[in-house]
Amino acid sequence: MKGHVWRPLFVVIGLVAAILVFRMFYVPADFGVHDQGYTFGFHRLGNEQEWKQFPEKYKGTEYCNECHDDKVESISKSGHGIIPCEDCHGAAFNHPEDPEKLTVDRSRALCLRCHSELYMPSSQRNDLPGINPKTHNEGMECSECHNPHNPSLEEM
Numbered sequence: 658m659k660g661h662v663w664r665p666l667f668v669v670i671g672l673v674a675a676i677l678v679f680r681m682f683y684v685p686a687d688f689g690v691h692d693q694g695y696t697f698g699f700h701r702l703g704n705e706q707e708w709k710q711f712p713e714k715y716k717g718t719e720y721c722n723e724c725h726d727d728k729v730e731s732i733s734k735s736g737h738g739i740i741p742c743e744d745c746h747g748a749a750f751n752h753p754e755d756p757e758k759l760t761v762d763r764s765r766a767l768c769l770r771c772h773s774e775l776y777m778p779s780s781q782r783n784d785l786p787g788i789n790p791k792t793h794n795e796g797m798e799c800s801e802c803h804n805p806h807n808p809s810l811e812e813m
Protein backbone atom coordinates (compact mmCIF):
# COMPACT_ATOMS: atom_id res chain seq x y z
CA MET A 658 0.00 0.00 0.00
CA LYS A 659 1.02 3.59 -0.61
CA GLY A 660 2.21 5.92 2.16
CA HIS A 661 -0.84 8.17 1.86
CA VAL A 662 -3.00 5.25 3.04
CA TRP A 663 -0.80 4.45 6.07
CA ARG A 664 -0.42 8.00 7.31
CA PRO A 665 -4.09 8.60 8.32
CA LEU A 666 -4.15 5.11 9.88
CA PHE A 667 -1.18 6.04 12.12
CA VAL A 668 -3.01 9.23 13.09
CA VAL A 669 -6.09 7.20 14.13
CA ILE A 670 -3.97 4.67 16.08
CA GLY A 671 -2.20 7.58 17.78
CA LEU A 672 -5.52 9.18 18.76
CA VAL A 673 -6.92 5.95 20.21
CA ALA A 674 -3.70 5.39 22.17
CA ALA A 675 -3.87 8.97 23.52
CA ILE A 676 -7.49 8.47 24.62
CA LEU A 677 -6.62 5.20 26.39
CA VAL A 678 -3.72 6.83 28.25
CA PHE A 679 -5.90 9.81 29.21
CA ARG A 680 -8.63 7.46 30.44
CA MET A 681 -6.12 5.55 32.59
CA PHE A 682 -5.27 8.69 34.57
CA TYR A 683 -8.64 10.45 34.46
CA VAL A 684 -11.20 7.71 35.29
CA PRO A 685 -11.11 6.85 39.05
CA ALA A 686 -10.01 3.33 39.89
CA ASP A 687 -13.34 2.39 41.52
CA PHE A 688 -15.46 3.39 38.54
CA GLY A 689 -17.19 0.51 36.84
CA VAL A 690 -20.20 -1.77 36.91
CA HIS A 691 -21.14 -2.51 40.53
CA ASP A 692 -23.83 -4.72 41.98
CA GLN A 693 -26.73 -2.26 41.96
CA GLY A 694 -28.62 -3.92 39.19
CA TYR A 695 -29.00 -2.77 35.67
CA THR A 696 -30.34 0.78 36.22
CA PHE A 697 -27.44 2.17 38.24
CA GLY A 698 -24.82 -0.07 36.67
CA PHE A 699 -22.04 2.38 35.89
CA HIS A 700 -20.90 4.39 38.87
CA ARG A 701 -18.02 5.07 41.22
CA LEU A 702 -18.21 2.73 44.23
CA GLY A 703 -16.99 5.45 46.63
CA ASN A 704 -19.90 7.64 45.53
CA GLU A 705 -22.37 5.31 47.29
CA GLN A 706 -20.77 6.13 50.65
CA GLU A 707 -20.67 9.85 49.80
CA TRP A 708 -24.44 9.89 49.24
CA LYS A 709 -25.05 7.92 52.46
CA GLN A 710 -23.21 10.68 54.34
CA PHE A 711 -25.03 13.51 52.53
CA PRO A 712 -26.93 15.51 55.20
CA GLU A 713 -30.71 15.10 54.92
CA LYS A 714 -32.62 18.34 54.64
CA TYR A 715 -36.18 17.17 55.28
CA LYS A 716 -37.16 14.66 57.97
CA GLY A 717 -40.88 14.17 57.46
CA THR A 718 -43.81 14.40 59.87
CA GLU A 719 -43.08 10.96 61.41
CA TYR A 720 -39.89 12.42 62.84
CA CYS A 721 -41.68 15.39 64.48
CA ASN A 722 -44.01 12.92 66.17
CA GLU A 723 -41.17 11.76 68.45
CA CYS A 724 -41.27 15.06 70.37
CA HIS A 725 -44.25 17.15 69.21
CA ASP A 726 -46.87 14.42 69.26
CA ASP A 727 -49.50 16.87 70.54
CA LYS A 728 -49.15 18.91 67.34
CA VAL A 729 -49.10 15.85 65.12
CA GLU A 730 -52.23 14.56 66.80
CA SER A 731 -54.27 17.74 66.50
CA ILE A 732 -53.24 18.41 62.91
CA SER A 733 -53.91 14.88 61.75
CA LYS A 734 -57.58 15.26 62.72
CA SER A 735 -57.94 18.46 60.70
CA GLY A 736 -57.97 19.53 57.08
CA HIS A 737 -54.33 20.56 57.46
CA GLY A 738 -53.37 16.93 58.15
CA ILE A 739 -52.20 16.51 54.58
CA ILE A 740 -49.62 19.31 54.89
CA PRO A 741 -46.15 18.17 56.02
CA CYS A 742 -44.99 20.12 59.11
CA GLU A 743 -41.89 21.27 57.28
CA ASP A 744 -44.00 22.93 54.62
CA CYS A 745 -44.77 25.67 57.16
CA HIS A 746 -41.79 25.38 59.54
CA GLY A 747 -38.95 24.85 57.06
CA ALA A 748 -36.50 22.00 56.65
CA ALA A 749 -35.62 20.32 59.96
CA PHE A 750 -32.00 19.30 59.16
CA ASN A 751 -30.66 18.12 62.57
CA HIS A 752 -33.27 19.94 64.66
CA PRO A 753 -33.37 20.12 67.69
CA GLU A 754 -29.53 19.92 67.83
CA ASP A 755 -29.01 22.29 64.94
CA PRO A 756 -31.12 24.35 64.57
CA GLU A 757 -32.44 24.27 68.13
CA LYS A 758 -35.77 25.75 67.03
CA LEU A 759 -37.53 25.86 63.70
CA THR A 760 -39.16 28.90 62.16
CA VAL A 761 -42.53 29.95 63.54
CA ASP A 762 -43.87 32.10 60.73
CA ARG A 763 -46.99 34.00 61.78
CA SER A 764 -47.22 36.08 58.61
CA ARG A 765 -50.43 36.27 56.60
CA ALA A 766 -48.33 35.44 53.54
CA LEU A 767 -47.72 31.89 54.83
CA CYS A 768 -51.47 31.16 54.78
CA LEU A 769 -52.37 33.22 51.74
CA ARG A 770 -50.11 31.03 49.63
CA CYS A 771 -52.95 28.51 49.79
CA HIS A 772 -56.01 30.53 50.92
CA SER A 773 -56.01 33.60 48.72
CA GLU A 774 -59.26 33.24 46.80
CA LEU A 775 -58.55 32.42 43.17
CA TYR A 776 -60.89 31.58 40.35
CA MET A 777 -59.35 28.50 38.69
CA PRO A 778 -62.26 26.17 37.96
CA SER A 779 -60.14 23.60 36.14
CA SER A 780 -57.55 23.31 38.94
CA GLN A 781 -57.66 21.56 42.33
CA ARG A 782 -56.39 24.83 43.80
CA ASN A 783 -59.97 26.02 43.33
CA ASP A 784 -61.18 23.48 45.96
CA LEU A 785 -59.25 25.14 48.79
CA PRO A 786 -61.45 27.43 50.89
CA GLY A 787 -60.41 30.94 49.90
CA ILE A 788 -60.74 34.41 51.37
CA ASN A 789 -60.11 37.88 50.01
CA PRO A 790 -57.03 39.15 51.90
CA LYS A 791 -58.10 42.78 51.40
CA THR A 792 -61.44 42.35 53.18
CA HIS A 793 -60.84 39.38 55.52
CA ASN A 794 -59.60 40.96 58.80
CA GLU A 795 -56.81 42.89 57.15
CA GLY A 796 -53.80 43.73 59.33
CA MET A 797 -54.32 40.84 61.77
CA GLU A 798 -52.38 37.59 61.93
CA CYS A 799 -54.48 34.66 60.78
CA SER A 800 -53.46 32.59 63.81
CA GLU A 801 -55.07 35.12 66.17
CA CYS A 802 -58.37 33.55 65.15
CA HIS A 803 -57.52 30.27 63.36
CA ASN A 804 -55.40 27.54 64.92
CA PRO A 805 -52.96 26.54 62.17
CA HIS A 806 -52.80 23.02 63.62
CA ASN A 807 -56.56 22.69 63.75
CA PRO A 808 -58.23 25.24 61.50
CA SER A 809 -61.67 23.65 61.36
CA LEU A 810 -64.26 26.40 61.69
CA GLU A 811 -66.60 24.35 63.93
CA GLU A 812 -64.16 24.77 66.84
CA MET A 813 -63.93 28.56 66.61
Ligand code: HEC
Binds near residue numbers: 716752758760
Ligand atom coordinates in the same frame (compact mmCIF):
# COMPACT_ATOMS: atom_id res chain seq x y z
C1 HEC B 1 -35.88 15.04 69.40
C2 HEC B 1 -37.00 15.93 69.70
C3 HEC B 1 -37.53 16.82 68.60
C4 HEC B 1 -37.89 16.47 67.32
C5 HEC B 1 -37.80 15.10 66.65
C6 HEC B 1 -38.45 17.67 66.70
N1 HEC B 1 -38.39 18.70 67.60
FE1 HEC B 1 -39.05 20.58 67.29
N2 HEC B 1 -38.32 21.18 69.08
C7 HEC B 1 -37.72 20.34 70.01
C8 HEC B 1 -37.20 21.15 71.12
C9 HEC B 1 -36.47 20.61 72.36
C10 HEC B 1 -37.51 22.50 70.80
C11 HEC B 1 -37.17 23.75 71.62
C12 HEC B 1 -37.99 23.86 72.87
C13 HEC B 1 -39.34 24.36 72.58
O1 HEC B 1 -39.50 25.56 72.36
O2 HEC B 1 -40.31 23.57 72.58
C14 HEC B 1 -38.23 22.48 69.54
C15 HEC B 1 -38.73 23.60 68.93
C16 HEC B 1 -39.50 23.59 67.75
C17 HEC B 1 -40.16 24.73 67.17
C18 HEC B 1 -40.12 26.14 67.70
C19 HEC B 1 -41.09 26.32 68.83
C20 HEC B 1 -41.06 27.75 69.33
O3 HEC B 1 -41.82 28.00 70.28
O4 HEC B 1 -40.32 28.58 68.80
C21 HEC B 1 -40.82 24.31 66.05
C22 HEC B 1 -41.67 25.13 65.12
C23 HEC B 1 -40.56 22.89 65.93
N3 HEC B 1 -39.76 22.48 66.97
C24 HEC B 1 -41.04 22.09 64.91
C25 HEC B 1 -40.62 20.79 64.67
C26 HEC B 1 -40.92 20.05 63.47
C27 HEC B 1 -41.74 20.57 62.32
C28 HEC B 1 -40.31 18.83 63.59
C29 HEC B 1 -40.29 17.72 62.58
C30 HEC B 1 -39.71 18.05 61.28
C31 HEC B 1 -39.65 18.81 64.89
N4 HEC B 1 -39.83 20.01 65.49
C32 HEC B 1 -38.94 17.70 65.41
C33 HEC B 1 -37.61 18.99 69.91
C34 HEC B 1 -37.84 18.24 68.77
Ligand code: HEC
Binds near residue numbers: 761
Ligand atom coordinates in the same frame (compact mmCIF):
# COMPACT_ATOMS: atom_id res chain seq x y z
C1 HEC C 1 -50.29 25.47 57.85
C2 HEC C 1 -48.99 25.74 58.41
C3 HEC C 1 -48.51 24.88 59.56
C4 HEC C 1 -48.37 23.51 59.59
C5 HEC C 1 -48.71 22.51 58.51
C6 HEC C 1 -47.81 23.19 60.88
N1 HEC C 1 -47.62 24.32 61.62
FE1 HEC C 1 -46.80 24.44 63.47
N2 HEC C 1 -47.23 26.42 63.54
C7 HEC C 1 -47.73 27.17 62.48
C8 HEC C 1 -47.93 28.55 62.94
C9 HEC C 1 -48.47 29.69 62.09
C10 HEC C 1 -47.54 28.59 64.29
C11 HEC C 1 -47.63 29.78 65.24
C12 HEC C 1 -48.97 29.76 65.93
C13 HEC C 1 -49.12 30.88 66.92
O1 HEC C 1 -49.56 31.94 66.54
O2 HEC C 1 -48.75 30.65 68.05
C14 HEC C 1 -47.07 27.25 64.63
C15 HEC C 1 -46.53 26.88 65.86
C16 HEC C 1 -45.86 25.68 66.11
C17 HEC C 1 -45.05 25.38 67.27
C18 HEC C 1 -44.65 26.32 68.41
C19 HEC C 1 -45.74 27.03 69.10
C20 HEC C 1 -46.63 26.15 69.89
O3 HEC C 1 -47.86 26.18 69.63
O4 HEC C 1 -46.15 25.43 70.79
C21 HEC C 1 -44.61 24.09 67.14
C22 HEC C 1 -43.73 23.32 68.10
C23 HEC C 1 -45.16 23.58 65.89
N3 HEC C 1 -45.90 24.57 65.29
C24 HEC C 1 -44.95 22.30 65.41
C25 HEC C 1 -45.59 21.79 64.30
C26 HEC C 1 -45.56 20.39 63.92
C27 HEC C 1 -44.82 19.30 64.67
C28 HEC C 1 -46.31 20.29 62.78
C29 HEC C 1 -46.67 19.03 62.01
C30 HEC C 1 -47.41 18.03 62.77
C31 HEC C 1 -46.77 21.60 62.43
N4 HEC C 1 -46.33 22.47 63.37
C32 HEC C 1 -47.50 21.90 61.29
C33 HEC C 1 -48.01 26.72 61.22
C34 HEC C 1 -48.04 25.38 60.85
Ligand code: HEC
Binds near residue numbers: 740744785808809
Ligand atom coordinates in the same frame (compact mmCIF):
# COMPACT_ATOMS: atom_id res chain seq x y z
C1 HEC D 1 -50.10 24.15 51.78
C2 HEC D 1 -51.43 24.76 51.72
C3 HEC D 1 -52.00 25.38 52.96
C4 HEC D 1 -51.42 26.31 53.79
C5 HEC D 1 -50.04 26.92 53.70
C6 HEC D 1 -52.45 26.67 54.74
N1 HEC D 1 -53.58 25.94 54.52
FE1 HEC D 1 -55.35 26.13 55.50
N2 HEC D 1 -56.13 24.56 54.47
C7 HEC D 1 -55.45 23.84 53.52
C8 HEC D 1 -56.22 22.66 53.20
C9 HEC D 1 -55.82 21.58 52.19
C10 HEC D 1 -57.39 22.71 53.98
C11 HEC D 1 -58.53 21.69 54.04
C12 HEC D 1 -59.56 22.03 53.03
C13 HEC D 1 -60.68 21.03 53.09
O1 HEC D 1 -60.95 20.46 54.17
O2 HEC D 1 -61.31 20.86 52.06
C14 HEC D 1 -57.32 23.93 54.77
C15 HEC D 1 -58.30 24.37 55.62
C16 HEC D 1 -58.25 25.58 56.32
C17 HEC D 1 -59.34 26.18 57.07
C18 HEC D 1 -60.71 25.56 57.27
C19 HEC D 1 -61.72 26.10 56.35
C20 HEC D 1 -63.04 25.39 56.56
O3 HEC D 1 -63.95 25.77 55.84
O4 HEC D 1 -63.14 24.52 57.44
C21 HEC D 1 -58.88 27.35 57.61
C22 HEC D 1 -59.66 28.34 58.46
C23 HEC D 1 -57.49 27.46 57.23
N3 HEC D 1 -57.15 26.39 56.45
C24 HEC D 1 -56.65 28.47 57.66
C25 HEC D 1 -55.28 28.49 57.42
C26 HEC D 1 -54.35 29.37 58.09
C27 HEC D 1 -54.73 30.37 59.16
C28 HEC D 1 -53.11 29.12 57.56
C29 HEC D 1 -51.78 29.76 57.95
C30 HEC D 1 -51.34 29.50 59.30
C31 HEC D 1 -53.27 28.09 56.55
N4 HEC D 1 -54.60 27.72 56.53
C32 HEC D 1 -52.25 27.60 55.74
C33 HEC D 1 -54.24 24.18 52.93
C34 HEC D 1 -53.35 25.13 53.45
Ligand code: HEC
Binds near residue numbers: 768787788790797801
Ligand atom coordinates in the same frame (compact mmCIF):
# COMPACT_ATOMS: atom_id res chain seq x y z
C1 HEC E 1 -60.51 38.32 63.48
C2 HEC E 1 -60.46 36.88 63.29
C3 HEC E 1 -59.95 36.33 61.97
C4 HEC E 1 -58.73 36.57 61.36
C5 HEC E 1 -57.61 37.49 61.80
C6 HEC E 1 -58.73 35.74 60.17
N1 HEC E 1 -59.90 35.05 60.07
FE1 HEC E 1 -60.37 33.68 58.66
N2 HEC E 1 -62.26 33.50 59.39
C7 HEC E 1 -62.70 34.10 60.56
C8 HEC E 1 -64.11 33.74 60.74
C9 HEC E 1 -64.99 34.18 61.92
C10 HEC E 1 -64.47 32.91 59.67
C11 HEC E 1 -65.83 32.26 59.37
C12 HEC E 1 -66.83 33.27 58.84
C13 HEC E 1 -66.36 33.82 57.54
O1 HEC E 1 -66.32 33.09 56.55
O2 HEC E 1 -66.04 35.02 57.51
C14 HEC E 1 -63.28 32.78 58.83
C15 HEC E 1 -63.23 32.02 57.67
C16 HEC E 1 -62.04 31.69 57.03
C17 HEC E 1 -61.90 30.70 55.98
C18 HEC E 1 -63.00 29.84 55.43
C19 HEC E 1 -63.67 30.49 54.25
C20 HEC E 1 -64.70 29.56 53.62
O3 HEC E 1 -65.22 29.98 52.60
O4 HEC E 1 -64.91 28.46 54.12
C21 HEC E 1 -60.59 30.69 55.62
C22 HEC E 1 -59.96 29.81 54.56
C23 HEC E 1 -59.91 31.67 56.40
N3 HEC E 1 -60.82 32.27 57.25
C24 HEC E 1 -58.57 31.95 56.30
C25 HEC E 1 -57.95 33.02 56.95
C26 HEC E 1 -56.62 33.48 56.63
C27 HEC E 1 -55.71 32.84 55.60
C28 HEC E 1 -56.36 34.54 57.44
C29 HEC E 1 -55.11 35.42 57.43
C30 HEC E 1 -54.74 35.98 56.13
C31 HEC E 1 -57.54 34.74 58.29
N4 HEC E 1 -58.48 33.81 57.93
C32 HEC E 1 -57.66 35.69 59.27
C33 HEC E 1 -61.95 34.87 61.41
C34 HEC E 1 -60.68 35.37 61.15
